[in-house]
Structures are given as C-alpha cells and as structure tokens.
Amino acid sequence: MELKNLFSAQTSFFDVDLQTREEVIDFLAAKLAEENIINNQKAFVTAIKKREAQGSTGIGDGIAIPHALDKSVNQTCVAFASLKNPVDWDSLDGKPTKLVFMIMTNGKNGEEHLSVLGDLSTYLMKEENQKVLMKAKKITDLEKVFGAPKKEEKKLKAGQHYDVVGITACPTGIAHTYMSAEKLVEVAGKMGLTVKVETQGRRGTENQLTAEDIENAKVRIIAIDKQIDGMGRFNGFDVIKTNTKDVIYNAETLIEGFKKGEKVTKIQGEANGGSESGGNFSLKQFADIKGNLLGGVSKMLPFVVAGGIILGIGFLIDFAAGNADAGGDYGTVNWVAGWFSGLGKVAMGAMVPILAAYIAYSIIGPQGLMPGFVAGVLANGDGMVYGSQKTGWGNLWGRVLPEGLPFSSGFIGAMVGAYLAALIVFGWSKAFSKVSKGWMGVRDIVFVPVLSLLGIGTAMFAINIPLGYVMYGIQEGLTLLSTPSKTGGVNLLILVGALIGFMMCVDMGGPINKIAYTLGTMTVGGTLVNGLGTETVIMAAAMAGGMIPPLGIAVCTLLFKKVWSVEDRDAAKANWLMGACFISEGAIPFMVKDPKRVALSAMAGGFVTGLIVGAFTITLAAPHGGVFVFPLLESKAAMFSGNKGLAVGMGVALYILAIAIGTFTMALILGFWKLADENKAKSESKAIEEIATKKTKKVKEIKEASKVAA
Structure with a gap:
C-alpha cells in the first residue's frame, strides 16, 4: 500500500489544542477507537507508551513518530495531528514537537510496520516537506507530500563515480537508519554532488557500496550506532565515522569537513564481519x-x-x-x-x-x-x-x-x-x-x-x-x-536472601537485577556451590524477589482504587500473570510514571520476601518459570530434615507465604504513600484557594474603601 493511502480525513487533525505527550496519545487513540481502526483502546495506548518508555520517538525538527505493532489494531493506518501549541516529546534535538504521526499495524503483513516507518521517516527528512506539513490545514496537504513520487537516483555516466558515499545503521535498524541516509542524499544533492548511501537496517543491506564506489569517492561518511558488516571494505581509506544523529543534523558540515580533513580518520585492520578492531578501535568499548x-x-x-x-x-x-x-x-x-x-x-x-x-x-x-x-x-x-x-x-x-x-x-x-x-x-x-x-x-x-x-x-x-x-x-x-554451627547457631543465609530479594527490585531487569539473578543461575548451574546443597537459596530468593513488583502493583490497584486511574488499573491486570510467571518487567511502565514510590516500595517488598526465603532455607533447582516450577522448591531448614515430602511441601507453602507477605508489603507502602501525597496535594490546593479568596476579598475591600474616601 502506498504511504499516502494510510492517511485519511477521519484520522488527521489540525491545530489541536493539547498540552502533553500523554494527552496527544490518548486523544489519537480515542479517535482511532471511534473509527474502529483499533479494537482495544487501552491495550493500544499501553503498547504506544511501552514503546515510548524504550526511547522517545521524537525525531527532532518538531516531529514525533509514535508507533505500535499490536493485536488491537484492525487495519494499518497513520494518524496525524498538528498541535496548536508544541509539546515536550524528549526529542533528539531537545525541541518541542508540533507534528505527530502515529503508526499502527498488527504484524500480520510481515515487515509492513518497518516499511511504513522507514518510508515515513524518509519523507519527513526533506526540508521542503517539513515546511508544507507545518502549515498543513487539510488532508489534501498531507496527500500532496506523501503522494509525491520519490526522486529517482541520478544514473552515473560511463566512467563516472559517486562524489559522496556512506553507510547508515542504527540499533533498531528502522527510523534513524533511513532518516540519516535520506538526509545525506538530500544535502549532497543540494550541494551538486552525486551520492550513494548503503543502509544496514531491519530490511537487510540495501544499496550496497562496491569496492569501486568506495575507492573513487571524494567523501566517505559512516554514520552508525552499532557494529556493521563490511567495515573491511574501508581499510586504507579516509572516512568520517560518526553517528546517525550527527548526520541528521549536521550532514552539510560533515561533507564540507571531510574536504578540509576535519574529523577524518584512516580505517585500518577492520574485519568484514563488523569487528571493531584494528587501528580504528576505541578503548571505550x-x-x-x-x-x-x-x-x-x-x-x-x-x-x-x-x-x-x-x-x-x-x-x-x-x-x-x-x-x-x-x-x-x-x-x-x-x-x-x-x-x-x-x-x-x-x-x-x-x-x-x-x-x-x-x-x-x-x-x-x-x-x-x-x-x-x-x-x-x-x-x-x-x-x-x-x-x-x-x-x-x-x-x-x-x-x-x-x-x-x-x-x-x-x-x-x-x-x-x-x-x-x-x-x-x-x-x-x-x-x-x-x-x-x-x-x-x-x-x-x-x-x-x-x-x-x-x-x-x-x-x-x-x-x-x-x-x-x-x-x-x-x-x-x-x-x-x-552452616549455623560455624556462626553461633545463626543461619546467615537469611541476610543473603534479603539482599538478593532487594537487588531484584532495584531496577527491574536492569544491571543490579541481572547481577542478583546471575548469581542465582550460577548456583543452579553448579558453578557456585557450598557443598551443603543450600546454595540455591540465592536462586529461590531471586525468583521470589522478581515476582514482587508486578504482583505488588496488581494488588495495590485493588486495595487503593481511588489513587489509580482507570487506565492504570486495567493495565495492571496483566501483572497478575506476569508476576506469576516471574516477569519483573511488567512493573516497568508503572515505575517510569512514578519511579520513586514504585521502586522504593518494591525494594521493601523484595527485602521482606528474601528474608523469609533465607530464614527457612528454601532452595530452588530451576532458574525460571515462576509458579510452574514451585514443585522443585524445598525447605532445608533443620525442622524439616529427614522427610523429603515434608521438606518439599513446606518449601512450597512457605515460599508462597513469603511472596504473599512481600507483595502486600509493597502494595500497602505504595498505596498509602500515593494516598498521602494525594491528600497533601488536595490540602495545598485548598490552602491556595483560601489564600486567593482572602486576597480577592481584601482587594474588594480596598476598592470599596477608596470609593468611600473619594
């Protein structure tokens, strides 16, 4: 399908008065639901916001491209909104966003999502298109831009070579890969130079440079945010090696700089597999x-x-x-x-x-x-x-x-x-x-x-x-x-369990969480043992601690409904299953919105849970699986020794108890904290209103007194 056909009058809005990124997303989602383009507005908004949490889709120049590939989408579409007042979108260039293009697909048509995102990014990089879109007032203005045929690359005459060659590649291989390539082509064309840019994106390597292209080029620019294939082709040649963002905003400066020898380095010792080695290697890695x-x-x-x-x-x-x-x-x-x-x-x-x-x-x-x-x-x-x-x-x-x-x-x-x-x-x-x-x-x-x-x-x-x-x-x-006999009868694994449970809740999938989890997996794999068979307490504490954040949020939305929005309560329903399956990341969208309260309450819950796991020396022989591997739990506390069945049964029961206590600990701390802050905000608002009322009354009294005096 052509890009222009993905726009429609029913999903394009002009000079909309919205104040925040969240308002824009909610507004467009509501309109899409009205048109039956999406069948589940809440699920779609969650998918859009999940993508935003991974990194802003604000590409700069006043443009944002939020996007989602989700089952809630009935048909592929691009919704458009021009904003009356630009909003903050955490864009690459730090400038507010005025134009929003929201892409939605359901994934049924292969690489359609990537194709639409890449094509849209290409059009939006052209300065003349940006000017038209900034002034757009009706759907025909959009069709004029996105219906225009792409300019065909000028064919070289026999014996002629490209003036500028380049490679672009970003980590996701989508937007910035094609945006930087288009910007390089556009700027070089305006400078009267012939250009060829190879892209290494999600669609594979396109427009591949040949050895002859590279050897005869006057300017070589490699704009990459990741390792790429074929770096060995540049061995022995001068290049400017930078990132995609630099090309998007400074393409002309880079081309002119190459001619002057600015930021130019000679590539040596690169392998064609993309190894960052050799003379151009950076110790930053x-x-x-x-x-x-x-x-x-x-x-x-x-x-x-x-x-x-x-x-x-x-x-x-x-x-x-x-x-x-x-x-x-x-x-x-x-x-x-x-x-x-x-x-x-x-x-x-x-x-x-x-x-x-x-x-x-x-x-x-x-x-x-x-x-x-x-x-x-x-x-x-x-x-x-x-x-x-x-x-x-x-x-x-x-x-x-x-x-x-x-x-x-x-x-x-x-x-x-x-x-x-x-x-x-x-x-x-x-x-x-x-x-x-x-x-x-x-x-x-x-x-x-x-x-x-x-x-x-x-x-x-x-x-x-x-x-x-x-x-x-x-x-x-x-x-x-x-070994209690070596520590005065005290089982110090209780402290280990508490620390591991706490670490699992610090960043929920981040490096501290991964350190705790890795230590647990090492005990299961037999590379970290104590010879007593109790080392897998670390794994048990890690799994239990990792289940607390999503479960704690789910419980909190039930116990404290008034402090959560309807959208948050619906989103939290998925956390029951995610928590049960030991997927801590279910809590991340909530932590992004409210990092301090969610993280600290989760740490408290994880600490308590790990403490109980360590206290009863509960071991776990599997590194993942949540409730599905509970039969592998076992309490190796002295009171249950000698009876394998009892040890397993009590291990499962006490483990569930530990998770339940940790979950309610987090839920209560988070709920009462949100409630207290909400009441405080209401009190402050009421106080401000009272002060304003008093001031108004005082001004009125002064005016009346002035009239009497006159």
Missing part, C-alpha cells in the same frame, strides 16, 4: 563494563532457563518415581528422569562458555567469539585439561601442576578471560593491520584466530588457578553463611 556484561548475560540466559527447566523436569520425574532419597544421584535413577536431566545438564554446562564468548563479542565483535568461548570452557575446569587422570586425554594441563589446586574459576574466570580474549584479538588485529588486501582474508581466518587461541590458552593457564582461589573463597563464604 572496554570501558562499557555494564554493557559488555549484560551482552554476555542476555545470550547466556536461554541456556540457563531452558536447561534449568528441563533439568527440573528430570528431578520431578525421579521424585514422582519415589527416588527422592537418592542423594547425589537424585534426578538420574529413573531412566526417563535421566534423559531429561542429561539434556538439561548439557545446556547448562554451556552457560559459562557462552557468557565468556558473548562478553568478548560485545567488546571486539565476531573475532572474539572463539577465544572467549575457549576462555569460558577453561574457566569451567574442563576435564580434558584439568582433572585427576594420570594418562590419556584427561587432565592434560593438570599433570604439570601440583595436586589439590582449584582448577575451576567459574563465572569470575569467564568474565576476566573474556576481557583478555578481546584484548588479545585487538592486539593481533593491530599487529596485522597493515597487511596488503590480498592477505586480509588469511589474516582474519587463520592468523588472528590461531594466535588468539594460543594467547588465551596461555593467559588462562596463568590466571585460572589464582581466580580459582577467589571462587573457592566465595564458596567457602557461602558455606560459612549456610
């Missing part, structure tokens, strides 16, 4: 510790979650088969249980290597995957290089070392090893950065991988044992906290 660690954790989670749940099924089968007292063989006695347990263990065994591989990948790109993965395998204490064998293919490294050393450094060794792997790859890429083009393929496929493998092997041989002692110390600390 090493400094982004949080981003690199989260990059590894996000790739590791599917292995942990799927493997943990499958392993849990194996435990359940053995429990049902009457093998609950099998000790260390629990989960393997029944052959069906063993099948599931084996599959789960294989997946979870890859957890640490995958973590290391993708931390290295986040830092250095594809070349970091192999040495990062090997670093993780070695940190895990692989039996081929470490163990107790004297001959054969086991313990090949351990034979040259004294017996009794800790050969497994776990996730600590994996994280350190990943950074070392990235540094080694960078070093060798730098060393080979000046090889001729004919040798670049051999460099990337043979030289750098082989030397990087030798480098990370040597590094891990040197650091694995020292870091193994660190890991050993952590495990001994856990053992101490888990």
Whole structure:
C-alpha cells in the first residue's frame, strides 16, 4: 500500500489544542477507537507508551513518530495531528514537537510496520516537506507530500563515480537508519554532488557500496550506532565515522569537513564481519563494563532457563518415581528422569562458555567469539585439561601442576578471560593491520584466530588457578553463611536472601537485577556451590524477589482504587500473570510514571520476601518459570530434615507465604504513600484557594474603601 493511502480525513487533525505527550496519545487513540481502526483502546495506548518508555520517538525538527505493532489494531493506518501549541516529546534535538504521526499495524503483513516507518521517516527528512506539513490545514496537504513520487537516483555516466558515499545503521535498524541516509542524499544533492548511501537496517543491506564506489569517492561518511558488516571494505581509506544523529543534523558540515580533513580518520585492520578492531578501535568499548556484561548475560540466559527447566523436569520425574532419597544421584535413577536431566545438564554446562564468548563479542565483535568461548570452557575446569587422570586425554594441563589446586574459576574466570580474549584479538588485529588486501582474508581466518587461541590458552593457564582461589573463597563464604554451627547457631543465609530479594527490585531487569539473578543461575548451574546443597537459596530468593513488583502493583490497584486511574488499573491486570510467571518487567511502565514510590516500595517488598526465603532455607533447582516450577522448591531448614515430602511441601507453602507477605508489603507502602501525597496535594490546593479568596476579598475591600474616601 502506498504511504499516502494510510492517511485519511477521519484520522488527521489540525491545530489541536493539547498540552502533553500523554494527552496527544490518548486523544489519537480515542479517535482511532471511534473509527474502529483499533479494537482495544487501552491495550493500544499501553503498547504506544511501552514503546515510548524504550526511547522517545521524537525525531527532532518538531516531529514525533509514535508507533505500535499490536493485536488491537484492525487495519494499518497513520494518524496525524498538528498541535496548536508544541509539546515536550524528549526529542533528539531537545525541541518541542508540533507534528505527530502515529503508526499502527498488527504484524500480520510481515515487515509492513518497518516499511511504513522507514518510508515515513524518509519523507519527513526533506526540508521542503517539513515546511508544507507545518502549515498543513487539510488532508489534501498531507496527500500532496506523501503522494509525491520519490526522486529517482541520478544514473552515473560511463566512467563516472559517486562524489559522496556512506553507510547508515542504527540499533533498531528502522527510523534513524533511513532518516540519516535520506538526509545525506538530500544535502549532497543540494550541494551538486552525486551520492550513494548503503543502509544496514531491519530490511537487510540495501544499496550496497562496491569496492569501486568506495575507492573513487571524494567523501566517505559512516554514520552508525552499532557494529556493521563490511567495515573491511574501508581499510586504507579516509572516512568520517560518526553517528546517525550527527548526520541528521549536521550532514552539510560533515561533507564540507571531510574536504578540509576535519574529523577524518584512516580505517585500518577492520574485519568484514563488523569487528571493531584494528587501528580504528576505541578503548571505550572496554570501558562499557555494564554493557559488555549484560551482552554476555542476555545470550547466556536461554541456556540457563531452558536447561534449568528441563533439568527440573528430570528431578520431578525421579521424585514422582519415589527416588527422592537418592542423594547425589537424585534426578538420574529413573531412566526417563535421566534423559531429561542429561539434556538439561548439557545446556547448562554451556552457560559459562557462552557468557565468556558473548562478553568478548560485545567488546571486539565476531573475532572474539572463539577465544572467549575457549576462555569460558577453561574457566569451567574442563576435564580434558584439568582433572585427576594420570594418562590419556584427561587432565592434560593438570599433570604439570601440583595436586589439590582449584582448577575451576567459574563465572569470575569467564568474565576476566573474556576481557583478555578481546584484548588479545585487538592486539593481533593491530599487529596485522597493515597487511596488503590480498592477505586480509588469511589474516582474519587463520592468523588472528590461531594466535588468539594460543594467547588465551596461555593467559588462562596463568590466571585460572589464582581466580580459582577467589571462587573457592566465595564458596567457602557461602558455606560459612549456610552452616549455623560455624556462626553461633545463626543461619546467615537469611541476610543473603534479603539482599538478593532487594537487588531484584532495584531496577527491574536492569544491571543490579541481572547481577542478583546471575548469581542465582550460577548456583543452579553448579558453578557456585557450598557443598551443603543450600546454595540455591540465592536462586529461590531471586525468583521470589522478581515476582514482587508486578504482583505488588496488581494488588495495590485493588486495595487503593481511588489513587489509580482507570487506565492504570486495567493495565495492571496483566501483572497478575506476569508476576506469576516471574516477569519483573511488567512493573516497568508503572515505575517510569512514578519511579520513586514504585521502586522504593518494591525494594521493601523484595527485602521482606528474601528474608523469609533465607530464614527457612528454601532452595530452588530451576532458574525460571515462576509458579510452574514451585514443585522443585524445598525447605532445608533443620525442622524439616529427614522427610523429603515434608521438606518439599513446606518449601512450597512457605515460599508462597513469603511472596504473599512481600507483595502486600509493597502494595500497602505504595498505596498509602500515593494516598498521602494525594491528600497533601488536595490540602495545598485548598490552602491556595483560601489564600486567593482572602486576597480577592481584601482587594474588594480596598476598592470599596477608596470609593468611600473619594
């Protein structure tokens, strides 16, 4: 469908008097519901606001493009509103928004959502289109802009080459990718220059640059917000490397600057896979510790979650088969249980290597995957290089070392090893950065991988044992906290549980939450153990704490209806299921609106829940699943020892109690806090009214007195 056909008189509004971004969204959603373009106004508004919470859709120049792909949409459409008074939209350029284009699709037609967003962004980048739209008063004004045919790219004559070439790419691969490309084309055209821009977006690589295009260009601009494919094509050439936002607002300055040598760098040692290595590498990527660690954790989670749940099924089968007292063989006695347990263990065994591989990948790109993965395998204490064998293919490294050393450094060794792997790859890429083009393929496929493998092997041989002692110390600390006889009869796991529950509620899916959750998964995966079987209290506390924010909000909207809007109460209904499934992110939209009260009340609830979990030493053998993995809970408190059935039953009951208490703790704190603030606001408003009334009365008295005196 052509872009102009997505606009209509029924969904286009001119000079609307609205004051805030929320009012604009609600206004357009209401109109769309009236026209039956959407079938669920509340769900649609939630989808729009969820996208806004991820990052503002204000693209600058007074324009915003809120968008949603949601089942509530009956037909693809673009709603338009020009605002009488521009509103704040947190736009890229910091300027208020006057024109709002709201895109809605339901996802049934493949990449339609991306296509509409990309095409609309392209039209909106043209200065002449912006001028027309700012003055638009009727639907025909919109049709005039979006019905105009796109200008065909000028064909070069034989022997002619492009003056300007570029690549654009943004993280989502949608709006900014195509906006920056269009701006570069528009500005270069006005300057009388021929131009070709390659886009690497969600639609794939389009308008791909050839080696001849790059070699003969007078200006080369790479505007990217992420790693891209094909950077090796620019090796040996001068470029300006910047971001998409810079091109959108400063394209002409960049083109002129290239001619003067401003901000120009020579690309060296880049791999075609998009590795940010070589002479143009920035140490800033090493400094982004949080981003690199989260990059590894996000790739590791599917292995942990799927493997943990499958392993849990194996435990359940053995429990049902009457093998609950099998000790260390629990989960393997029944052959069906063993099948599931084996599959789960294989997946979870890859957890640490995958973590290391993708931390290295986040830092250095594809070349970091192999040495990062090997670093993780070695940190895990692989039996081929470490163990107790004297001959054969086991313990090949351990034979040259004294017996009794800790050969497994776990996730600590994996994280350190990943950074070392990235540094080694960078070093060798730098060393080979000046090889001729004919040798670049051999460099990337043979030289750098082989030397990087030798480098990370040597590094891990040197650091694995020292870091193994660190890991050993952590495990001994856990053992101490888990052993009342060593702490004067006090079970200090209660403090660990409280801290983990608290951390899970601090940022709800952010880095602090992920640290707590990762520690829990390490106990399930067997890379963080105390030898007493109680270390998975950390996992139990993490899951229980993560369930509190969405459940607490859901309960609060029931207990304190008057302090919540109808829209919030409806949105909170989904939190019952999200909380039950251990999806903390269900609370994020509420925290975005009210960060202080929601976050602090959630932390209090998470702390109380973790405290109870730790107090009764409740363990959990699965890293995810919410209520669906409750049968794997077990209380290892002394009062329930000796009876497996009782330990499991009480573990489930006490766990539910802990979550219920934490949920109501959050709900009550949040509800009374909102109620108190609301009453305070009413009191202040009443006081202001009284003061205003008194002033009015006083002025009236003065006027009357003046008349009498006259």
